[in-house]
Amino acid sequence: MRPWPPVATLTPLTRIGRSMSSTSTTSTTPTQRDTAKSRSALTFRQKLSNFDYKVSPFLYIAPFFILFALIGIFPIVYTLNVSLYDWHLLKGQGDFVGLANYQSVLSDPFFWNAFGNTVSIFLLSALPQLVFATVIAALLDQTLRGKTFWRMSILLPYIVAPVAVAVIFAQIFNQYTGPVAGLLDLFGLDPIRWAFDVLPSHIAIASMVNWRWTGYNALILLAAMQAIPRDVYESAALDGANKIRRFWSITIPMIRPTLIFVVITATIGGLQIFTEPKLFDGRTNGGGSRQFQTIVLYLYELAFPRRDFGRAAATAWILFIIIILAGLINYAITRAIRTNDVKPVKVSKQRPYVTTTYNGGRK
Amino acid sequence: MNSRRATTATIAGAAIFAMALTGCSASGGGSDDGKITLSVTTFGTMGVDANYEKYMEENPNIVIEATNLEGGGAARDDAYAKIAAGTGLSDVVAIEEGWLSTIQEVSGSFVDLRDYGIEDVKSDWLDWKYEQGTDADGRVIGAGLDIGPQGICYRGDLFETAGLPSERSEVAEYFGGEDASWDRFFEVGNEYVEASGKAFYHSPRFFWNSFVNQQAEGYYKADGETLNIEGNSALKNQLAMIVDAETAGLGAGLPGWDVGPQAKAGDFATYMCPSWMLGIVQGYYDEGTTDSGWDFADVLPGGAANWGGAFLGVAESSEHKEEAAALALWLAAPEQQAAAFEVAGPFPSTVEGQALVADSTNAFFNNAPVGEIFSARSEGVIAQVKGPEDSNIQDNVFGPVFDRIGQGEITDGDTAWDEAMELLNQMVG
Numbered sequence: 001m002r003p004w005p006p007v008a009t010l011t012p013l014t015r016i017g018r019s020m021s022s023t024s025t026t027s028t029t030p031t032q033r034d035t036a037k038s039r040s041a042l043t044f045r046q047k048l049s050n051f052d053y054k055v056s057p058f059l060y061i062a063p064f065f066i067l068f069a070l071i072g073i074f075p076i077v078y079t080l081n082v083s084l085y086d087w088h089l090l091k092g093q094g095d096f097v098g099l100a101n102y103q104s105v106l107s108d109p110f111f112w113n114a115f116g117n118t119v120s121i122f123l124l125s126a127l128p129q130l131v132f133a134t135v136i137a138a139l140l141d142q143t144l145r146g147k148t149f150w151r152m153s154i155l156l157p158y159i160v161a162p163v164a165v166a167v168i169f170a171q172i173f174n175q176y177t178g179p180v181a182g183l184l185d186l187f188g189l190d191p192i193r194w195a196f197d198v199l200p201s202h203i204a205i206a207s208m209v210n211w212r213w214t215g216y217n218a219l220i221l222l223a224a225m226q227a228i229p230r231d232v233y234e235s236a237a238l239d240g241a242n243k244i245r246r247f248w249s250i251t252i253p254m255i256r257p258t259l260i261f262v263v264i265t266a267t268i269g270g271l272q273i274f275t276e277p278k279l280f281d282g283r284t285n286g287g288g289s290r291q292f293q294t295i296v297l298y299l300y301e302l303a304f305p306r307r308d309f310g311r312a313a314a315t316a317w318i319l320f321i322i323i324i325l326a327g328l329i330n331y332a333i334t335r336a337i338r339t340n341d342v343k344p345v346k347v348s349k350q351r352p353y354v355t356t357t358y359n360g361g362r363k
Numbered sequence: 364m365n366s367r368r369a370t371t372a373t374i375a376g377a378a379i380f381a382m383a384l385t386g387c388s389a390s391g392g393g394s395d396d397g398k399i400t401l402s403v404t405t406f407g408t409m410g411v412d413a414n415y416e417k418y419m420e421e422n423p424n425i426v427i428e429a430t431n432l433e434g435g436g437a438a439r440d441d442a443y444a445k446i447a448a449g450t451g452l453s454d455v456v457a458i459e460e461g462w463l464s465t466i467q468e469v470s471g472s473f474v475d476l477r478d479y480g481i482e483d484v485k486s487d488w489l490d491w492k493y494e495q496g497t498d499a500d501g502r503v504i505g506a507g508l509d510i511g512p513q514g515i516c517y518r519g520d521l522f523e524t525a526g527l528p529s530e531r532s533e534v535a536e537y538f539g540g541e542d543a544s545w546d547r548f549f550e551v552g553n554e555y556v557e558a559s560g561k562a563f564y565h566s567p568r569f570f571w572n573s574f575v576n577q578q579a580e581g582y583y584k585a586d587g588e589t590l591n592i593e594g595n596s597a598l599k600n601q602l603a604m605i606v607d608a609e610t611a612g613l614g615a616g617l618p619g620w621d622v623g624p625q626a627k628a629g630d631f632a633t634y635m636c637p638s639w640m641l642g643i644v645q646g647y648y649d650e651g652t653t654d655s656g657w658d659f660a661d662v663l664p665g666g667a668a669n670w671g672g673a674f675l676g677v678a679e680s681s682e683h684k685e686e687a688a689a690l691a692l693w694l695a696a697p698e699q700q701a702a703a704f705e706v707a708g709p710f711p712s713t714v715e716g717q718a719l720v721a722d723s724t725n726a727f728f729n730n731a732p733v734g735e736i737f738s739a740r741s742e743g744v745i746a747q748v749k750g751p752e753d754s755n756i757q758d759n760v761f762g763p764v765f766d767r768i769g770q771g772e773i774t775d776g777d778t779a780w781d782e783a784m785e786l787l788n789q790m791v792g
Contacts, residue, residue, distance in 0.1 A: 089447045090469040110789065176617065177624045195618075196770055283436060283620060284758070288766035304440040305755055306790070307465070309447070 076320070083313035090307060101314035111315065113290055114298035115322075117202065121277070121294065122270035124206035125213075129266065130259075132210070133217035138247060140218070141225040151222070154215035165208050166279035170195075173204040173280075195281050201292040208276045213269075217262050224258035225251060260334050267326050271319065272296055295319050399683050401690055402428045402453035406438035408642030409457065409508070409673065410707030414699045418690060425686060434620070435459040435671075439754065446472045452678035454687035455694075458505055460672045461754035463495065464587060466504070468751060473504040473676040479688035481506060487697060491746035492712040496674050505674025506695035509709030511637035512741035513573055513663050513670055516644055519729060520656035521632040525558040527551070531731060535662035545574065548664040549604060552613040555632060562615035562631045565622045567605045568765045569635035572757060574601050576747055577668035582757075583750030592756070592787060602764075602783070603776025609768050616769045619762075623647035629656075637670040638737050641708030645727045652727060659731040661739055669744045672712060710737045717741075752791050760786045 042050070083101050086094035105111050140150055157165070172178050173194040181191050192200045228251065236246050252259075274296040277286050285301040286293025293301070295315065303312035405411060415427045430453065432438045439462045445451040446469060456473075458466055466473070476496075481503050485493055488507050496505035515538065523529040528537045539547045548570075552563035564570065575581045575598070584591045592598060608614065615631045625631065626647045634644055636659065648655050675691040677684055693699060700711035701719035708725070711717045723734035764783045767773045773782065 089443055090465070193770065196766065283434060289763040304443050307443060
């Protein structure tokens, strides 16, 4: 055992990670020396063992990366290639047109309509979904009778295939014969044109997304909540914090990394939404007048009915960039929240300034 | 740690992974126990299932794997995607008239049926149908299946309640008989609406399609390349007439398809019925229904016209072209066309097939002599030349406009026309 590096004893808890890594750096030196000394004396078996030690981890992770290269990276690069050509779906590759496809997509009002619809459906689904998932998770985190039953129940919608969800919801929200229409009629309200008006159609589609994903996210958040040490709650309770206070001051801050994960996956999924709007009115690509045509549906329409593969590929890349941007925005927001955490530090930095003026006032 | 075990495990793991990768390619349509599997993709209600059974009985070495897609649009996208991918097309593929010309742009994806003896039976088909299946180079890529002569489906019971004639020959006469015009059709519609307080039809879309198909030149000029829409006063006038009819309450404001509940409730009383539509209307009701009130009249405002119809093509990528072509030609032969007509209503495109169904009646449509009516309705039909964007224009240019008209968002003809032109320029401009 080597002595604990002095620096670690000085650092607070948060520094532990860094000090650990410095420990391991120093520890490699003796090992390297040993290997150098005995290199000539290595038997075949030792060499094999060495090889195994160094190479096999890469082999273990290789399947993922090979598959990722095949079905992830290759299509992305190939799409980029397609997007630079005048490319007809059936007739194939045409002339090189540079960025003309991007230009025509970005100047197409239908693209911006799809962009707006996507953002609108995303907001209508992501926000309520997160709120409900967090609340449900918090409820399930309490001591309940039949815990497993409740937990499995909320996951149930997730098991149902999105196509089935879309078909069922399309019937529920049928403007003429759906149960929602029946309810509205019962209360003497005007029928809502679910598949014709923009906002109602977005709400209907968002409700499919919410129905399917709220439980899933709740379970992930629940797992994060379960990982919070119970004694933190106990001390807070002893200090007189009530349940709601504990939820806001302990639960939410401590599940933040998981919340961020959920937000990011919801963003990526939300921007790529396709099945639900496609099947909400299967005979169109997002409504007769594109009331709920999302970016991916716009892409689909370009690629298949309109057979313009080049522009569809350009749209795919634009969507890719939008998703990266959304990810970066998420990241920036996260960082901003984190810096808010360190408020005490900020206050201590400002204090001298405040003190001086105060003193100055006195003098 | 035992290093040898670890090494062995590594090698084993790599081997399993390699097997998993190669394993994917092991499957593929093949002939086990000497049988040949042929895949067939159709759409809508083509009434071919019973024919498959019969073919498999007569040809024990053939197994047919059938896929039926819900609508022509789905079938179109499916075929496009598979042609683009260069793989995945069924051995036999049903192609709709509306997108046949697009397929003919890449006609090499389908075999030339002349190599499989279609010329020997060429005289079976109506000339124009055979002509449609032939591409610019003279390759025959589609064997004609059905054609779409049109009559008017109507609710005899509702007509009677509204004080209109309800017997089918009287109804045909009331609409104007041989001289039936669209003006008269909407006039009758107005009478019905006034008397019953209900809508006359579910959606104006089908009547529009019918009208477009009646023109000597439709969305395209006869060359199949030049658009024929902007400045086309016949289309513009018809659109204005439809807008007026909608404003007067003739339309029920329903979507084009899937209106079973409303049909049963009697929310509308007429339906534009090309032959293949009979199966769709019938499909709104339980099997064996005979008291629905629907009947079928031998009349079409504006004169005879064809709307739609399918072809069977054999994919060039098929592993069993010979057998697939034999199946396609068999399915398109007069007897099978007649059998399909009896089941679902698509009217035969062969002269003999039409003769076979001449005495056919349809119990669902009040025992209407459908064979006789369609035969009369297909007299004088001239096939219209379709262009590559034909089905696109129908769905994405005029479709949305009719939705907006149906929902009361557009109330004058000029606005409707302008909106359509704007969409047209967006789509194909």
